[in-house]
Amino acid sequence: MRRKIGFWGAVWLLPALFVMTATFAAAAEKVYINGIDANFPPFAYVDKSGNPDGFDVKALDWIAKEMKFTVKHRPMDWDSIIPSLKARKIDVVASGMSITDERRKEVGFTAPYWKIAQVLVGKKDAKITAEKALADGNKIGVQRGTTEAKWIEENLIKKAGKKFELVQYDSAPLAIEDVINGRIVAAAMDDAPAMDAVKKKPVKILGGFGMADEQFGYAVRKEDTEFLKKLNDGLKKLMKSPYWAELKKSYIDK
Amino acid sequence: MAGRPQLMRPSIFCEFCKRMPESLIAIGDALPYLLQGALVTLTVVIGAMALGLILGIPLAVGQVYGHPAFRRAIGLYVWFFRGIPLLAFLFLFYFGLCTALDINLSAFTVAIIVLGLISSAYQSQIFRGAILSLSEGQFRAARALGMSDLKAISFIVLPQALRLSIPAWSNEYSILLKDSAVTYALGVAEIMARAHFVATRTYQQLPLYFTAGVIFLLLTWAGTKGLRILEERVRIPGYTTHGM
Numbered sequence: 001m002r003r004k005i006g007f008w009g010a011v012w013l014l015p016a017l018f019v020m021t022a023t024f025a026a027a028a029e030k031v032y033i034n035g036i037d038a039n040f041p042p043f044a045y046v047d048k049s050g051n052p053d054g055f056d057v058k059a060l061d062w063i064a065k066e067m068k069f070t071v072k073h074r075p076m077d078w079d080s081i082i083p084s085l086k087a088r089k090i091d092v093v094a095s096g097m098s099i100t101d102e103r104r105k106e107v108g109f110t111a112p113y114w115k116i117a118q119v120l121v122g123k124k125d126a127k128i129t130a131e132k133a134l135a136d137g138n139k140i141g142v143q144r145g146t147t148e149a150k151w152i153e154e155n156l157i158k159k160a161g162k163k164f165e166l167v168q169y170d171s172a173p174l175a176i177e178d179v180i181n182g183r184i185v186a187a188a189m190d191d192a193p194a195m196d197a198v199k200k201k202p203v204k205i206l207g208g209f210g211m212a213d214e215q216f217g218y219a220v221r222k223e224d225t226e227f228l229k230k231l232n233d234g235l236k237k238l239m240k241s242p243y244w245a246e247l248k249k250s251y252i253d254k
Numbered sequence: 255m256a257g258r259p260q261l262m263r264p265s266i267f268c269e270f271c272k273r274m275p276e277s278l279i280a281i282g283d284a285l286p287y288l289l290q291g292a293l294v295t296l297t298v299v300i301g302a303m304a305l306g307l308i309l310g311i312p313l314a315v316g317q318v319y320g321h322p323a324f325r326r327a328i329g330l331y332v333w334f335f336r337g338i339p340l341l342a343f344l345f346l347f348y349f350g351l352c353t354a355l356d357i358n359l360s361a362f363t364v365a366i367i368v369l370g371l372i373s374s375a376y377q378s379q380i381f382r383g384a385i386l387s388l389s390e391g392q393f394r395a396a397r398a399l400g401m402s403d404l405k406a407i408s409f410i411v412l413p414q415a416l417r418l419s420i421p422a423w424s425n426e427y428s429i430l431l432k433d434s435a436v437t438y439a440l441g442v443a444e445i446m447a448r449a450h451f452v453a454t455r456t457y458q459q460l461p462l463y464f465t466a467g468v469i470f471l472l473l474t475w476a477g478t479k480g481l482r483i484l485e486e487r488v489r490i491p492g493y494t495t496h497g498m
Contacts, residue, residue, distance in 0.1 A: 035441070039454040046451040050287040075451060076361075076441030080345070084441070087353045089361070173454040200457045 112215030305370025310377030
């Protein structure tokens with residue numbers, strides 16, 4: 001019965017066609033995609049009109065122009081940013097990523113471009129030191145999947161046997177919100193976003209908690225050595241140019 | 255007026271008044287950006303509904319009229335797609351399957367396919383229920399009039415069953431609408447993702463999530479209303495489930 005096949009064939013063909021057009025649409029001219037965690041001001045966020053902005057975004061734009069490649073920034077979830085890079089969904093992560101040995105096993109990093117310290121943020125009117133904040137029974141917030149989350153768990157909770165409770169959040173600003181609500185005593189995060197929070201919310205930096213300083217670098221796939229070289233060269237040029245100081249002034253020190 | 259009990263502590267009230275304009279400005283600023291996200295959400299939902307419909311109908315027909323082995327296979331399909339968590343499936347499809355087969359699908363396309371596949375399992379059960387609610391005599395009568403199985407299903411059973419399915423189908427719409435927010439994990443910039451982005455920049459979490467919630471409510475209202483109108487339009491007078 002030919003008609004039978006014709007009818008059901010047509011029914012099944014539709015989704016197949018749909019998938020195919022989507023595949024062809026995706027295969028266009030090479031544009032490097034930068035995956036950013038848009039919940040990480042001032043390094044990466046989206047501005048009022050919805051465009052990606054931030055220190056890392058503008059820095060990479062400059063490098064792309066200098067080294068003659070096209071880059072697009074795609075906001076995404078921090079949790080899936082390294083899987084996305086490895087699965088070729090994005091080509092680079094310029095979004096305040098700390099260089100760690102563990103991440104080095106998965107991805108290639110450029111030279112470090114920013115030094116970052118880890119701090120605890122508490123309520124503005126809190127009479128508490130960083131050390132006291134980590135006392136037994138307290139709750140400390142942290143962004144899930146970050147180096148500080150891992151460090152605190154391994155060193156303070158497992159090794160040092162501290163008995164505070166670590167509460168994991170989607171982003172650092174959400175942890176700040178709970179500091180203000182009083183659900184947690186303090187939130188651990190990088191110093192730059194912490195300073196950003198201090199400007200916008202009734203919180204203050206309590207101090208460090210013993211974690212060593214870290215360096216930010218751009219991450220690429222290990223096999224993309226050519227692209228990595230391009231980024232490294234561009235980064236070197238950028239850090240020597242006056243634009244670097246300008247970036248710092250307008251994004252970090254403002 | 256000493257000694258008079260204060261009904262409202264002025265400090266909190268003033269604080270609220272002071273923050274009102276700030277919140278409204280934040281909402282106003284973010285609204286165009288959030289509405290673009292609503293468009294993304296709607297496209298994903300409509301695409302997934304359509305895919306679910308296209309796959310769901312043959313699945314339902316197969317499960318009712320098919321060969322026992324075929325029926326069991328469809329049962330397995332439905333069990334699988336109804337059982338697997340959306341987030342896990344999104345990750346498996348996007349990072350696993352797409353990479354293994356070396357096809358480069360965008361997060362947006364994967365969101366539609368994954369939501370569509372899951373929805374097809376749910377939708378097939380909606381249609382199956384509707385088909386089973388028709389009296390068996392209809393199918394037999396169609397066969398007796400010389401229609402082939404396929405003709406009887408296409409022209410007698412399905413036109414009635416699909417009409418009966420619309421109320422349950424509007425459920426599927428409102429569920430998909432909210433499920434679509436999960437696709438942010440892949441980087442689809444839908445409503446919730448955008449609300450989150452703006453909230454972290456401005457630290458105006460509550461007004462922004464409130465706005466996102468209102469947009470979802472409006473989308474739910476519009477969609478179910480639209481389906482209600484469709485239900486009326488295609489209604490056969492004196493027939494179907496339409497009550498008084």
